[in-house]
Amino acid sequence: QVQLVESGGGLVQAGGSLRLSCAASGRTVGSYIMGWFRQAPGKEREFVASISRSGGSTDYADSVKGRFTISRENAKNTVYLQMNSLKPEDTAVYYCTADASASVLSTRRNGYDYWGQGTQVTVSS
Numbered sequence: 001q002v003q004l005v006e007s008g009g010g011l012v013q014a015g016g017s018l019r020l021s022c023a024a025s026g027r028t029v030g031s032y033i034m035g036w037f038r039q040a041p042g043k044e045r046e047f048v049a050s051i052s053r054s055g056g057s058t059d060y061a062d063s064v065k066g067r068f069t070i071s072r073e074n075a076k077n078t079v080y081l082q083m084n085s086l087k088p089e090d091t092a093v094y095y096c097t098a099d100a101s102a103s104v105l106s107t108r109r110n111g112y113d114y115w116g117q118g119t120q121v122t123v124s125s
Contacts, residue, residue: 002027002114004096009119012086020081020119022096030074033099035112036081038092038121045095047107049081059105064090086123093118 008020022034035050049070050059058070069082079096097112106112 002029002032002098002100004098004114004116006094006096006116006119009094009121011122011124014086014088014123014125016086016123017082017084018086018121020083020094020096020121022079022081022116024077024079024098028074029072029077029079029098031100032114033102033105034070034072034079035097035099035106036070036079037095037097037109037112038090039095039118040089040092043092045109047109048094050105050107051079052105057105059107061107083121086121088123088125091121091123093120 002024003026005023036048037045038048039045051070055072067085072079095118096116098114099112
């Protein structure tokens with residue numbers, strides 16, 4: 001098993017940037033495909049980005065493509081989400097997640113096995 005803890009959320013003005021971190025413990029993060037999802041009030045949890053075990057492959061939701069970058073440092077057991085050009089519609093709780101068994105990147109929520117508690121990102125207009 002792996003435990004995931006997100007950090008780096010906060011309040012930022014539109015156009016600003018934040019970097020979220022996801023620290024893993026219990027098992028090396030290199031064993032997992034990693035992802036970020038988000039959930040805004042009253043909405044379903046949605047896919048944001050994912051990254052392969054080696055970091056060589058990434059995938060993004062269309063709504064964040066070109067603005068967000070997912071990366072990982074397996075030696076530090078940490079995954080990041082760099083968010084630039086933030087918009088008010090990016091406001092949500094952001095969740096880090098890990099997939100133990102898949103061999104390809106997935107955008108499906110139920111494809112992931114482990115979840116963090118989430119970190120709030122609020123973008124003001």
